[in-house]
Amino acid sequence: MTIDAALTGALAGAFTRLVPKSAGAQVRYLVKQHKGSTKAVAALLGVSQRTVERYVKDQIKRPRTELAARMAAEVCRWQPQIRATDRELHQATADALGEVYFRDSGHRAHDLHVELTDIEQITFEL
Structure with missing residues (x-):
């Protein structure tokens, strides 16, 4: 992933x-x-x-x-679009980063919890 x-x-x-x-x-x-x-x-x-x-x-x-x-x-x-709060967006981003980057799609760091705090700006380039 x-x-x-x-x-x-x-x-x-x-x-x-x-x-x-x-x-x-x-x-x-x-x-x-x-x-x-x-x-x-x-x-x-x-x-x-x-x-x-x-x-x-x-x-x-x-x-x-x-x-x-x-x-x-x-x-x-x-499907209707619903608004997510900033907190929900932070958590969704943290979950995605935790799964792919830190936990390597379930291969390591199984119990690691990722939390993004005090974010002003984040940019990803693929």
Whole structure:
């Protein structure tokens, strides 16, 4: 794992809400984002409107692999951004640096806790 990947993952966790887990919840979320239009969601996912309605009612539980990937990608695209506090940003950065640089992705310093304090500016070049 690289510092870039660790920071990206940590910051994504600090800035976005969790993606709905079940297929039905994902489709309901997409329908809500498209102002209740099952037709728009069906076109987006490449399935019939009736299929979308079945997912909304939890009549279908497990999508095909390629449809599951499309659903997850679309839900992630629509995920709302939430503001993280400065403290959360410091902690996300410290966690990423600790994991990649100090703990070497779990190969050393397992119990090391990294904390960034009194940071005015930090710059990374990759």
